[in-house]
Amino acid sequence: MADQIKTKNGNSHYVQKMRAKLFDIEARKLIAIIHEIDAKELGVMPLDRIEIYCPITKMRVTTVADLTTTMVKKNEIGLFRDVSRELGIKKCGFLEVKASPQPDSVAYIKKKMKGDKLSFEEISEIVRDIGKNKLDEIEISAFMAAVYIHGFDLDETTSMTKALLLDGKQLKIDKTPVVDKHCIGGINGRATMIVVPIVAAAGCYIPKTSSRAVTSCAGTADAMEVLAPVNLSIGQIKSITEKIGGVIVWGGAVDLAPVDDKIIKIEHPLALDPEGQIIASVVSKKASVGAKYVVFDLPVGPDVKIQTRERAENLAKKFVEVGKKLGMRVEALITDGTEPSGKAFGPALEAKYVMEILEGRRFDNLAQKSCELAGALLELCGKAQRGKGFAAAKQLLANKKALEKMRQIIKAQGGKIFSSEDAKLAKFKHVVRAKGDGTVKSINVRLLSTIARIAGAPADKRAGVMLLVSKGEKLKPEQPLFEVYAENMRKLELAGEFAKKNSAVETGDIVLEKFE
């Protein structure tokens, strides 16, 4: 039996009592299944949304309606586990269902599609509706396409940043200064695991959230997890940061920016990366942990996300401007992305490599870059004088204060591995060697990362690739170029075959041609 409610626009919406039929399956989306006849009565088309209310738990949820003639009967509504959880119901019972009117934000998406500028209120409404599941993937995709085509200006980028910030959870560190760093589209190298202990050792507070690898061979969260657990709660992040000065955790565990995560998921299939959205996404994440001083690392090179100096400069300026609007002091460093950052590829190899730098056993381009980033942060927040940040950072590395701080962080996060020697590698090893003599002309970071993946990384934490040469280095015949580590012979062979067919390290004579 249907009850009728009148809405503003003169349309009528039934509220229909329907019996819940629970499916013990996660759909990973909020979807409910109703019979086609009920859909007609409710005025619901496929992919339209419905609002479901449980009169017992008093909970309400908006879902997409999937229509069926077989899975549920008339007056029944099929709910996947995700939806029953949101409604707080465990048993079948009666629910109240009605068509969910089209949200106002759809009109704002169309406005952006027409090329008009959106206000803060309009962007906030879009973000809120994404959060409440009132806008679905199709609408978010059209919105991102419109932002990609027409662009966001500075005001809109700032509005999006603030809207994302307000919609998510926020971390409040009761100490000062709170700092943060972020790298846009690098491939390997774990500067974060060096910068965090340096700046924490200098008296800064840095609650660093990082990502896991998906298409690369390791993310910072994967590498850090070799040393210590990274799935910490917001409460743990707060208390450890306030006590020790820093953490290095997996951002996915804390859900600080749920709407941003949804948008990123949509952008991925088309590799859409509207500049305004990248900036809003990153700056809002930094603001959500309460950072007041932030350094951005923008590597430029043919194999990384930012491929031209011009695009990097353009992005760098916008990061600074939008950061300022959010009350932050921001510095953006454009860095050399033509060479690998450090020589390790794979979670354990990278963790071991970072610990070697902290232990003073290595000082290479990764260490150098980390000191530049840490130095910039120290200058920004006043912990070092202008022009003296790099030296201060290097000093904290040299005197092992950063190492000591890293060990405190590992311990506070519940870790048990405190030195490079304790980070074990996979037991099967294959060495790729130079064919003749010559010189290292170029090193392909993407290919090395792919070899590490074929060898098992990041799922096999101890698998990966260790590069043994540098660009410009003179080679002898049979000199080892890199090592591949894998957990079993099959994976090692596959990675070896791939390495044989694809020259990750290009060698050549320095003299290319000779005129006589």
Add this chain to the structure above:
Amino acid sequence: MADQIKTKNGNSHYVQKMRAKLFDIEARKLIAIIHEIDAKELGVMPLDRIEIYCPITKMRVTTVADLTTTMVKKNEIGLFRDVSRELGIKKCGFLEVKASPQPDSVAYIKKKMKGDKLSFEEISEIVRDIGKNKLDEIEISAFMAAVYIHGFDLDETTSMTKALLLDGKQLKIDKTPVVDKHCIGGINGRATMIVVPIVAAAGCYIPKTSSRAVTSCAGTADAMEVLAPVNLSIGQIKSITEKIGGVIVWGGAVDLAPVDDKIIKIEHPLALDPEGQIIASVVSKKASVGAKYVVFDLPVGPDVKIQTRERAENLAKKFVEVGKKLGMRVEALITDGTEPSGKAFGPALEAKYVMEILEGRRFDNLAQKSCELAGALLELCGKAQRGKGFAAAKQLLANKKALEKMRQIIKAQGGKIFSSEDAKLAKFKHVVRAKGDGTVKSINVRLLSTIARIAGAPADKRAGVMLLVSKGEKLKPEQPLFEVYAENMRKLELAGEFAKKNSAVETGDIVLEKFE
């Protein structure tokens, strides 16, 4: 155990053997569920596609990958019924799974997003990949957003029309002339059910596919279904059309344009209707039934899809041009959409009303328009001289040849109701009356359709609204304005309450103000 295949771009793709776990549920999309660890090994992110091959049935399918840590174990792949059906498997067994490389068509979508013109080959590739499920909702949505923003020019519209036509099934009627008609965005009135028997009686062949109502109170397929079954196969459509001259069936049952159906589903939530796509969608559907002579009806009015004369003229010209490119002769008629077409709202009421026109009991604006459309078709295909089509059509109505043809069609489709008297209405009736005297100023077609829906249409076929007055008609106090029919008292009351609060028929004095 994973096997590696090298692809063109130097990336490696594992082929992984995985055990199928079947879920006895329709997902209504092609989705497979894999464990997050397998996703990492395959290099698959959420919403990426995977290719699944069954070595026993030799069938292959591309699906979206949904990641889980709970629903399936590592080395297992969860398949909904849709996917197991595509693979032809009924029991659990081993399947070969690999990441599906990004299709080339993604680059063409991005090209359109950048504002560039697409070639026929590029548009065809996009259409093919939508058909093969290699492009999903997110990508189709971004594509439609780009087409909405940048538009399709005449070449692109023609390319899209041809691509949609080539991708779907095609009906081949071995008789001539094959004709068709199509109405863009009207609300009520079943001109199709009058045009089809008239032109068939004149010796044309018209295999008419129609839609069901979703947000309105009846579609042509719903109204025709009151008289005869409408879920016919392509074979039945062909043989009946060749024998009798015409059919009126539900297009959804024959799947002539599967890609177009997917695109329309995506366009709906944002009410995206890029002009080029509307034209391609409609013209390709007409071409797919083999029509050589086509008349388009474009009603213009405040309550219908096309609201300005200018837009209607623009569309009309493009229909003619694109039709020509597809080898059709096309005429587009811009018609008056400010008043309801006929007076019936709801499947049985509309079917009964149409039969009354065919039986010669009524001749109103719907009959007039139907004769105009049929006349235009008869002139186009040479069955009537220029300027004599309308009279010829009217004659076929007057001499009952059209009625006789309609009865043949009903019989051939397996129907049992051959006259207006046999079309029964719902037993509960409520009459809405004029309050005082005055004149009918306007009739709101949308509100009448909503009242019919609240009364139960289109799910309750015999429910609906019968309008009893015309625009400009002088009213007496208590004169009946319209009747509401419903299958039970509750629905009748709800519809009555709504009718009381919303004036579907606006009345007023002819003299608005009097100066003395």
